[in-house]
Amino acid sequence: MIQLNYRDARPIYQQVKDGLRHLVVTGALQAGDKLPSVRALATSLAINPNTIQRAYEALEQEGYLYTVSGKGSFASPQADVNAARRERLLRDFDSSATELLFLGMTAGELARRLEEAALRQAGREEETP
Template sequence: MKIIINNSSMQPLYEQITDQIKRAVMQGTLKEGDNLPSVRTLAKELRISALTVKKSYDNLEQEGFIVTVHGKGSFIAYTSKEFILEGKKKEIEIDMEAAIRKGRSCGMKDEELTELFYLILED
């Protein structure tokens, strides 16, 4: 498993790790039952704090992406891609609602917001 950390990113390191593992699960690179590196091993490979990796693994476990078995390690859990995709759609919906509220707060009309949306889609 290849994880790349961008130290100049505004995104916290634990979120970068979490997002890359989720992406690997969605793309099928990581499959149910695959073993993840130990917290210490991954921290050493990435040259970051073990607490940062632990926070990422804890978040992944809370979201149902991994299962940790004490003394054995962390493994990719069974997750349906539809369930994961639904979660992503919900995140996008929240972001779009925030963008609409922001546009309306500065006086944009629905037609202007719609036109902007389609302009962005074309890119």
Template sequence: MLYIFAKTTYNITVLLLIIQLIQIKNTKPLIQKSGEIKVFEVDWKSRTPIYEQIVEKIKELIIKEVLKENEQLPSVRALSKELSVNPNTIQKAYRELEREGFIYSIPGKGNFVAPVKAKINAKKLSNLKEELKKILQEAFFLGLSKEELMEIVDEVESKTKGGTQRD
């Protein structure tokens, strides 16, 4: 009798796993373009606010050129449904991205990836360099070697642009 119960429980567990796999397979991607799937998820356990996570993920997709110039982003409603997030949160993320110059909106049409603007990028790059200098000073003070720094730079570069390792 115990053997039959254990076998039945095992079969139910296998069926549940199969159902979950089918559900995962049938979920629609966040953004789909010519067979290419671009998906991101929200980390519900993170202390980082959800809208900031969305902002960072979209920035990452834009920086890595997964999202191209003038490409339309998902609507607020579609993205909120896909991520199970309040539409106001998505709208806040889009507003922040627009404020930072990563996207632009056309009323009645949607949100689009902004073209690269040299002046804005130069200003942002200048600010980032200053922040980087402060961080590097602290890192060197704490004992980071130049070799370790170069390894980090190579790692970040390869993740960002798919570049090759330094010689």
């Protein structure tokens, strides 16, 4: 399910969080799918349960998971996740664009970068059967 790389500079909880987020985003975990318990996942990864709990809590705050008391954690519906994630990314984009403009980049340069990213994405989508 999740692979940890102890040579990775990211903290273990971040690797767990990123791994679970990837499973939700790619559809490997469908909306409503039950995630392993904190204890079970910690045992299978041979790490402290507090690390898993921290990752689960962060993913719940981001909207990727929801918890039902006494039942466990479940993958959130993708539409909810996408809307919340899109809003967060747009706030980050606005902040980055503002800083880049402050650092001397022109609006035209930013627009070209955005167009290049859109072309790369379109090329990736064409490659996918």
